[in-house]
Amino acid sequence: MPDSEDTENTENTENSEEKATPRGFVVHTAPVGLADDGRDDFTVLASTVPAQVSAVFTRSRFAGPSVLLSRDAVADGRARGVVVLARNANVATGREGETNAREVRESVARTLGVPEGELLIASTGVIGRQYPMPQIREHLKSLSWPFPEGGFDRAARAIMTTDTRSKEVRLRCGDATLVGIAKGVGMIEPDMATLLTFFATDARLDPAEQDRIFRRVMDRTFNAVSIDTDTSTSDTAVLFANGLAGDVDPVAFESVLYEAALALVKDIASDGEGASKLIEVQVTGARDTAQAKRVGKTVVNSPLVKTAVHGSDPNWGRVAMAIGKCSDDTDIDQDAVTIRFGEVEVYPPRADADRDEDALRAAVAEHLQGDEVVIGIDLGIADEAFTVYGCDLTEGYVRLNSEYTT
Amino acid sequence: MPDSEDTENTENTENSEEKATPRGFVVHTAPVGLADDGRDDFTVLASTVPAQVSAVFTRSRFAGPSVLLSRDAVADGRARGVVVLARNANVATGREGETNAREVRESVARTLGVPEGELLIASTGVIGRQYPMPQIREHLKSLSWPFPEGGFDRAARAIMTTDTRSKEVRLRCGDATLVGIAKGVGMIEPDMATLLTFFATDARLDPAEQDRIFRRVMDRTFNAVSIDTDTSTSDTAVLFANGLAGDVDPVAFESVLYEAALALVKDIASDGEGASKLIEVQVTGARDTAQAKRVGKTVVNSPLVKTAVHGSDPNWGRVAMAIGKCSDDTDIDQDAVTIRFGEVEVYPPRADADRDEDALRAAVAEHLQGDEVVIGIDLGIADEAFTVYGCDLTEGYVRLNSEYTT
Numbered sequence: 001m002p003d004s005e006d007t008e009n010t011e012n013t014e015n016s017e018e019k020a021t022p023r024g025f026v027v028h029t030a031p032v033g034l035a036d037d038g039r040d041d042f043t044v045l046a047s048t049v050p051a052q053v054s055a056v057f058t059r060s061r062f063a064g065p066s067v068l069l070s071r072d073a074v075a076d077g078r079a080r081g082v083v084v085l086a087r088n089a090n091v092a093t094g095r096e097g098e099t100n101a102r103e104v105r106e107s108v109a110r111t112l113g114v115p116e117g118e119l120l121i122a123s124t125g126v127i128g129r130q131y132p133m134p135q136i137r138e139h140l141k142s143l144s145w146p147f148p149e150g151g152f153d154r155a156a157r158a159i160m161t162t163d164t165r166s167k168e169v170r171l172r173c174g175d176a177t178l179v180g181i182a183k184g185v186g187m188i189e190p191d192m193a194t195l196l197t198f199f200a201t202d203a204r205l206d207p208a209e210q211d212r213i214f215r216r217v218m219d220r221t222f223n224a225v226s227i228d229t230d231t232s233t234s235d236t237a238v239l240f241a242n243g244l245a246g247d248v249d250p251v252a253f254e255s256v257l258y259e260a261a262l263a264l265v266k267d268i269a270s271d272g273e274g275a276s277k278l279i280e281v282q283v284t285g286a287r288d289t290a291q292a293k294r295v296g297k298t299v300v301n302s303p304l305v306k307t308a309v310h311g312s313d314p315n316w317g318r319v320a321m322a323i324g325k326c327s328d329d330t331d332i333d334q335d336a337v338t339i340r341f342g343e344v345e346v347y348p349p350r351a352d353a354d355r356d357e358d359a360l361r362a363a364v365a366e367h368l369q370g371d372e373v374v375i376g377i378d379l380g381i382a383d384e385a386f387t388v389y390g391c392d393l394t395e396g397y398v399r400l401n402s403e404y405t406t
Numbered sequence: 407m408p409d410s411e412d413t414e415n416t417e418n419t420e421n422s423e424e425k426a427t428p429r430g431f432v433v434h435t436a437p438v439g440l441a442d443d444g445r446d447d448f449t450v451l452a453s454t455v456p457a458q459v460s461a462v463f464t465r466s467r468f469a470g471p472s473v474l475l476s477r478d479a480v481a482d483g484r485a486r487g488v489v490v491l492a493r494n495a496n497v498a499t500g501r502e503g504e505t506n507a508r509e510v511r512e513s514v515a516r517t518l519g520v521p522e523g524e525l526l527i528a529s530t531g532v533i534g535r536q537y538p539m540p541q542i543r544e545h546l547k548s549l550s551w552p553f554p555e556g557g558f559d560r561a562a563r564a565i566m567t568t569d570t571r572s573k574e575v576r577l578r579c580g581d582a583t584l585v586g587i588a589k590g591v592g593m594i595e596p597d598m599a600t601l602l603t604f605f606a607t608d609a610r611l612d613p614a615e616q617d618r619i620f621r622r623v624m625d626r627t628f629n630a631v632s633i634d635t636d637t638s639t640s641d642t643a644v645l646f647a648n649g650l651a652g653d654v655d656p657v658a659f660e661s662v663l664y665e666a667a668l669a670l671v672k673d674i675a676s677d678g679e680g681a682s683k684l685i686e687v688q689v690t691g692a693r694d695t696a697q698a699k700r701v702g703k704t705v706v707n708s709p710l711v712k713t714a715v716h717g718s719d720p721n722w723g724r725v726a727m728a729i730g731k732c733s734d735d736t737d738i739d740q741d742a743v744t745i746r747f748g749e750v751e752v753y754p755p756r757a758d759a760d761r762d763e764d765a766l767r768a769a770v771a772e773h774l775q776g777d778e779v780v781i782g783i784d785l786g787i788a789d790e791a792f793t794v795y796g797c798d799l800t801e802g803y804v805r806l807n808s809e810y811t812t
Contacts, residue, residue, distance in 0.1 A: 058730075059733035060727070060731060061729060061731075061732060061733060061736075061739075061740060062727060062729060062740050063730065089723075091723065091726065091727075092723055092754075092755065094754055096755070126723060127721075127723025127724070127727060128723035128726065128752075128755065303803075303807070304807055307808040310804065310808040311808030311809055313808065315532075315533075317495075317497065317532060317533025318533070320468045320533055321468060321497075321533060323467065324464075324467045326467060327466060330467075334467060334498065348498075348500055349498065349534065393808075394804060395801040397709075397713075397804070398713055398716065398801045398803070398804055401709070401710055401717070402713040402716040402717030402719065402799075402800075403717055
């Protein structure tokens with residue numbers, strides 16, 4: 001595998017901030033016919049030199065062979081890249097599906113001239129269908145190295161399913177560049193949301209530190225988003241750091257990675273299936289962050305909260321209801337809780353009833369008209385906090401997911 | 407409180423099976439103006455003699471004063487009846503709400519000539535609004551004892567919110583009669599689903615045994631239903647047994663109570679907000695019933711499963727996805743699981759691929775056309791089983807719950 005990054009990508013990194021690209025990463029995309037619309041659906045993202053890898057995967061008991069193979073691939077902390085197939089999840093496909101995943105990965109690894117164990121594979125789309133192997137084999141035969149330079153934008157588009165737009169972020173950290181791409185929340189045939197996220201950087205980090213940073217950031221971003229409570233069988237988030245830009249300050253890098261991940265997460269939530277609004281639930285005053293996250297997720301996942309936000313209905317009682325569902329949190333005391341929409345405190349109830357109540361509802365309704373709805377909940381227990389992200393529930397979500405097109 | 411049941415209700419119990427009414431229960435219903443449509447919204451269901459009571463309540467941390475007062479009332483296992491206010495939950499209403507609940511209950515108890523601690527109170531509807539006390543007080547002044555005989559059908563209607571029909575069941579058990587009424591899943595102004603369920607019987611049972619029977623049956627019926635994962639702040643289920651028909655065989659009574667509760671639960675699920683279909687998820691082969699219930703609830707609550715059922719889409723992969731969400735159940739092995747729709751086994755995948763796959767999808771799609779969809783899941787771990795009930799997710803649900811009418 002030739003070491004071609006320096007000549008190829010320097011130009012990009014010296015362009016504008018938007019076009020900044022980490023050194024030593026190349027991208028191949030192509031349409032191999034996983035769906036019938038001629039769109040790119042096959043992607044290989046690779047580093048031209050070995051990269052240090054951090055990754056988190058779905059915990060689903062129905063995780064597909066892609067996740068299982070990738071989990072093994074990252075075990076030693078080193079990887080060259082990832083193969084992504086969009087529009088077919090290759091999940092619940094039995095031995096045949098596993099054999100196919102191995103064959104695809106092995107073939108790409110041969111082209112790249114790297115051991116197959118250094119490649120991850122990710123797949124997203126309909127569950128329970130086999131890959132169309134004849135078409136895929138045809139394409140793999142034509143695959144030739146080296147890949148063209150740059151191309152993260154093409155990759156961001158090629159990994160999409162029913163996303164209405166591609167999600168991409170590029171940030172600088174000292175001399176290094178970080179690019180992140182993500183897909184979610186989609187289907188091409190009625191199927192489930194799947195999150196695939198890939199970060200690539202030419203920063204060099206201490207391996208253990210890189211991993212700690214990555215997990216901390218994922219916990220506060222990708223593990224803090226929920227569109228519809230349905231966990232994909234294929235969720236995968238990966239950071240490749242190939243070190244070509246040299247050392248970076250880890251604290252600075254963590255804040256850049258957080259900023260990048262949060263931007264992708266907000267982009268994903270507001271592009272949730274059928275979604276029209278981003279919902280951010282800020283929980284404070286909790287016993288610990290786990291409790292704050294539990295309460296936040298319960299609220300952001302409540303269909304009645306989501307539909308109220310969709311209808312701009314200032315029905316804050318539903319937030320109280322949703323908090324109440326955390327029945328194992330016996331330290332939650334309704335007399336200590338406060339609830340606000342934006343800056344408007346709606347609970348506890350005020351003594352001076354009727355007149356104020358109407359003004360209150362009008363103020364809440366106004367906040368709900370916006371594209372970003374912030375629900376603040378203080379539990380009044382201690383000082384821990386967590387923020388979660390989601391979206392409203394619309395007739396469009398139901399329509400998208402109940403149409404019969406298989 | 408005069409003992410008027412024998413003369414009043416004997417006639418009903420000797421009529422047809424449908425009209426059977428337990429001895430010694432009387433019902434008052436009236437419109438007191440909790441909503442503006444003139445419908446009955448105020449109900450008192452009482453036994454003319456002390457009854458042995460079993461009850462379960464919401465575990466919500468935002469439970470309202472009605473639930474708190476009722477929990478106290480049943481602590482000694484004896485009660486006279488229940489006051490029900492429909493279309494206002496009296497939840498998240500602070501001290502004022504608590505004072506109002508006490509005042510209503512005290513006034514009714516005075517009319518009945520019983521200690522207030524022997525009356526339960528239940529309330530359902532919009533959260534965060536105070537009762538319209540002037541109208542309620544006006545009505546309470548005019549309340550006169552004794553109430554007219556019979557009237558469970560009136561009660562079943564008066565406790566409704568957005569239910570499209572009343573839910574009522576009457577069964578015989580030896581010389582005794584059991585009647586059950588329930589409401590759910592509704593709102594009059596956009597608000598949450600609430601389950602209120604009242605059973606009345608003239609059977610006599612050992613107190614401890616009655617309680618065990620009641621809890622066992624509730625676990626397999628009312629605790630096995632989910633419309634939209636949102637737990638009400640007001641859920642209440644109560645069995646009053648006044649013993650006027652004498653002893654019954656407890657085994658026979660349990661099976662009658664189960665039959666009655668299951669009928670109400672299926673009625674509730676198929677009348678879920680916007681629902682068009684009942685979904686029954688039968689989980690077998692589980693390690694224990696808790697695991698079977700967890701898997702069943704995860705599947706029946708999955709928005710992607712619910713929308714697929716709504717669209718009659720034979721996309722069984724979503725059921726695999728939903729099972730996979732039980733990630734803490736590490737003994738769930740996708741190679742041991744089987745999934746069926748009705749009688750059609752869809753997973754594991756068959757070796758003889760394409761042709762069969764189309765026939766399979768057609769057979770599943772046909773089952774999905776019906777009003778009752780049965781999803782069978784065998785986990786292949788051990789022999790425990792549990793069945794849960796729910797409904798599809800429709801555009802009607804979103805419409806109902808996002809319309810701004812407050």
